[in-house]
Amino acid sequence: xxxxxxxxxxxxxxxxxxxxxxxxxxxxxxxxxxxxxxxxxxxxxxxxxxxxxxxxxxxxxxxxxxxxxxxxxxxxxxxxxxxxxxxxxxxxxxxxx
Numbered sequence: 013x014x015x016x017x018x019x020x021x022x023x024x025x026x027x028x029x030x031x032x033x034x035x036x037x038x039x040x041x042x043x044x045x046x047x048x049x050x051x052x053x054x055x056x057x058x059x060x061x062x063x064x065x066x067x068x069x070x071x072x073x074x075x076x077x078x079x080x081x082x083x084x085x086x087x088x089x090x091x092x093x094x095x096x097x098x099x100x101x102x103x104x105x106x107x108x109x
Contacts, residue, residue: 019063020055026066027054030075034082044086053085054078 031051035041041050058066069077094102 019066020059022063023058023061023066024051024055026074027051027058027078030071030078031082034075034079038082040086041082045082050082050085054081057081 028051031047031054035045035047041047061069091099091102
């Protein structure tokens with residue numbers, strides 16, 4: 013069990029500074045996401061990789077993956093915030109009307 017804890021801690025130690033940096037550079041993340049929740053979710057997600065697999069992911073690739081996940085999390089639900097009129101405009105734009 014100690015190995016799992018160490019592995020999870022290693023994942024946390026890699027992910028946390030990346031999330032911190034991405035949040036610092038993005039108002040979208042700051043406004044729409046809870047940083048602590050995102051770190052926990054990402055640690056849980058990336059903990060599914062073996063320690064060897066995690067170590068094999070270059071820093072820039074890990075940052076790219078985390079950025080994509082954070083962006084998806086930030087914009088998901090955006091349509092739920094629209095008024096019915098805004099949804100109609102969106103639907104028309106998507107359908108090319």
